[in-house]
Amino acid sequence: MTQSDKANAAASEAPSVAYPSIDPATVVGWGVDADPKNDPTWPIRDRSGDDGARADWTPPSAQVAGVEILQSVEYGRRPAVVGESTPPAGLSGMVRRAAFRFSEGQWGHWLLLMGADRLNTVEGLLQDFRRGRMPNPLFEMGFVKHERRHEAALATAAVVGVAVAGLVLLNRRRHHLSL
Amino acid sequence: MLAMDYRGPRRVRIEHKPMPVIQHPRDAVVRVTRSCICGSDLHLYHGMVPDTRVGMTFGHEFCGVVEEVGPDVQNLKRGDRVLVPFNIACGQCHFCKQGLFGNCHESNAQATAVGGIFGYSHTAGGYDGGQAEYVRVPYADFGPTLIPDWMDPDDAVLLTDVVPTGYQAAEMGGIQKGDTVVVFGAGPVGLMAARCAWLFGAGRVIVIDHVEYRLEFARTYCPAEVYDFREIGDPVVFLKKITEIGADVCIDAVGADASGNAWHTLFGKKLKFEAGNATPLAWAINSVKKGGVVSIVGVYGPTGNMIPIGNVVNKGVTIRANQASVKRLLPRLIDHVQAGRIDPKGLITHRVPLEDVAEAYHLFSSKLDGCIKPVLIPNAE
Ligand SMILES: NC(=O)c1ccc[n+]([C@@H]2O[C@H](COP(=O)([O-])OP(=O)(O)OC[C@H]3O[C@@H](n4cnc5c(N)ncnc54)[C@H](O)[C@@H]3O)[C@@H](O)[C@H]2O)c1
Ligand SMILES: [Zn+2]
Ligand SMILES: [Zn+2]
Numbered sequence: 001m002t003q004s005d006k007a008n009a010a011a012s013e014a015p016s017v018a019y020p021s022i023d024p025a026t027v028v029g030w031g032v033d034a035d036p037k038n039d040p041t042w043p044i045r046d047r048s049g050d051d052g053a054r055a056d057w058t059p060p061s062a063q064v065a066g067v068e069i070l071q072s073v074e075y076g077r078r079p080a081v082v083g084e085s086t087p088p089a090g091l092s093g094m095v096r097r098a099a100f101r102f103s104e105g106q107w108g109h110w111l112l113l114m115g116a117d118r119l120n121t122v123e124g125l126l127q128d129f130r131r132g133r134m135p136n137p138l139f140e141m142g143f144v145k146h147e148r149r150h151e152a153a154l155a156t157a158a159v160v161g162v163a164v165a166g167l168v169l170l171n172r173r174r175h176h177l178s179l
Numbered sequence: 180m181l182a183m184d185y186r187g188p189r190r191v192r193i194e195h196k197p198m199p200v201i202q203h204p205r206d207a208v209v210r211v212t213r214s215c216i217c218g219s220d221l222h223l224y225h226g227m228v229p230d231t232r233v234g235m236t237f238g239h240e241f242c243g244v245v246e247e248v249g250p251d252v253q254n255l256k257r258g259d260r261v262l263v264p265f266n267i268a269c270g271q272c273h274f275c276k277q278g279l280f281g282n283c284h285e286s287n288a289q290a291t292a293v294g295g296i297f298g299y300s301h302t303a304g305g306y307d308g309g310q311a312e313y314v315r316v317p318y319a320d321f322g323p324t325l326i327p328d329w330m331d332p333d334d335a336v337l338l339t340d341v342v343p344t345g346y347q348a349a350e351m352g353g354i355q356k357g358d359t360v361v362v363f364g365a366g367p368v369g370l371m372a373a374r375c376a377w378l379f380g381a382g383r384v385i386v387i388d389h390v391e392y393r394l395e396f397a398r399t400y401c402p403a404e405v406y407d408f409r410e411i412g413d414p415v416v417f418l419k420k421i422t423e424i425g426a427d428v429c430i431d432a433v434g435a436d437a438s439g440n441a442w443h444t445l446f447g448k449k450l451k452f453e454a455g456n457a458t459p460l461a462w463a464i465n466s467v468k469k470g471g472v473v474s475i476v477g478v479y480g481p482t483g484n485m486i487p488i489g490n491v492v493n494k495g496v497t498i499r500a501n502q503a504s505v506k507r508l509l510p511r512l513i514d515h516v517q518a519g520r521i522d523p524k525g526l527i528t529h530r531v532p533l534e535d536v537a538e539a540y541h542l543f544s545s546k547l548d549g550c551i552k553p554v555l556i557p558n559a560e
Pocket of ligand 1: 217218219220221222340341344363364365366367368369387388389390393408432433434435436437438439458459475476477478479501502503
């Protein structure tokens with residue numbers, strides 16, 4: 001049982017919006033110092049349209065998602081509209097799913113997501129290789145313009161090629177010496 | 180269609196992607212004609228926002244032409260020129276009903292703290308953004324606003340975020356006539372906040388940064404008294420000296436990518452033990468006068484930051500903060516643009532073809548070539 005499961009269980013036994021445990025009318029002095037002008041949130045928040053309803057607004061019709069949507073445990077139901085960009089996948093996706101077992105207030109949630117992001121970067125590189133596409137860091141990091149991206153890719157390939165060849169040679173030489 | 184594609188920290192590129200489609204009856208698809216890169220995008224670009232997935236398209240400041248509408252969208256039609264607020268808001272939940280359109284409860288499945296934002300990681304809903312030729316716009320019957328005929332599209336695109344954010348930063352300061360206002364950060368948001376501080380009646384406006392060309396720009400654009408924090412020793416002491424008792428209002432328009440304190444840069448930005456570097460926020464709290472107001476629009480991550488909260492208590496500081504509620508402010512801001520009281524497009528320094536998105540990110544992130552605000556222009560027109 002996670003902390004959020006525990007919280008949900010405890011909340012189901014606690015007083016609710018519909019069934020508060022204390023009736024304000026029974027409290028001596030209720031509201032005598034209430035001052036509508038003491039609202040530091042105005043005008044950022046305008047309460048004039050407030051009908052006292054806390055969660056029972058008529059929601060927009062729900063989008064039928066075509067991909068896996070990870071959802072914060074802090075919601076009662078899924079918000080009506082969702083983003084379907086880049087659904088969780090691979091190893092990073094597994095970590096993301098694990099992260100969403102924690103609530104937003106827990107560091108584990110965010111640390112796992114950050115970890116997943118770093119993994120995802122590596123997955124992105126592997127995906128490029130698999131599709132026969134060489135990453136082009138000089139272009140992607142914005143050091144060269146779009147029309148010169150092929151030259152940048154060649155230059156990167158050349159540098160990587162020379163470096164690899166150098167390493168191989170160095171390794172051979174070391175072998176020779178130790179023999 | 181062509182769209183920006185995130186590959187990992189500091190690596191983005193242009194990519195062919197499928198056209199967006201209507202996924203909900205209240206959606207529209209918009210053909211993008213202008214799309215900016217924002218300081219907020221830099222937090223994503225630097226890999227600081229959790230759940231930023233490889234392959235996502237960023238971009239939350241865009242305007243364009245309606246291409247297609249869903250069956251429930253009655254107020255827009257194909258061909259309409261629209262500016263699209265960066266907040267994805269339903270217009271009918273508890274929070275939207277109170278005008279808190281940045282905090283909509285029906286647009287972000289992944290987190291309850293913030294509403295959905297276009298192209299802003301899955302922590303803000305997982306929507307592909309507008310640094311692309313086309314973009315899906317949810318709740319299109321609520322958010323998008325027709326661009327008046329007289330309005331320059333360069334002004335329109337800045338009304339989607341920078342102008343309302345700067346304006347709300349000043350508004351949240353509760354500025355009274357004659358107040359001394361200090362703005363930390365001379366990026367587009369800070370510049371606009373400083374400009375708007377005058378609209379609320381500020382008596383003195385001070386801008387702090389460490390990028391010389393931006394301070395130079397602030398001097399005439401806002402206009403403001405400007406200081407480079409590398410040249411004034413302890414900024415808090417300096418500000419207390421020149422204001423005698425501290426500023427009436429301090430505005431943090433920097434956010435998690437701040438510099439200015441080696442310890443927080445290492446601990447927050449590099450090691451990520453904090454949600455970035457909150458140095459300007461600490462400066463704001465410490466240099467505002469007792470009983471003063473600190474207004475935060477700089478964006479921080481969802482975990483935690485070390486700030487002098489004890490001083491907030493002892494000084495009786497009021498802190499106000501939020502994502503800007505763009506839709507709420509638009510009518511007033513359109514008036515200000517028409518009356519010539521603010522000049523949004525004056526912030527644009529770079530116009531870049533969408534194909535060169537990687538170069539634009541690099542310029543803006545590294546503050547090169549006098550860059551203040553870059554706008555991407557797709558060729559779809
Ligand atoms: N709340 C909102 O609705 C909202 C909307 C848009 C942007 N933002 C946030 O506003 C912030 C600024 O955005 P921007 O587009 O102007 O970004 P920007 O990166 O162009 O500007 C930030 C400026 O702060 C300066 N700076 C760094 N450390 C500083 C310090 N310690 N003291 C003073 N200045 C310092 C930088 O040199 C830079 O000029 C970002 O955090 C962004 O995410 C918030
Ligand atoms: Zn923005
Ligand atoms: Zn809403």
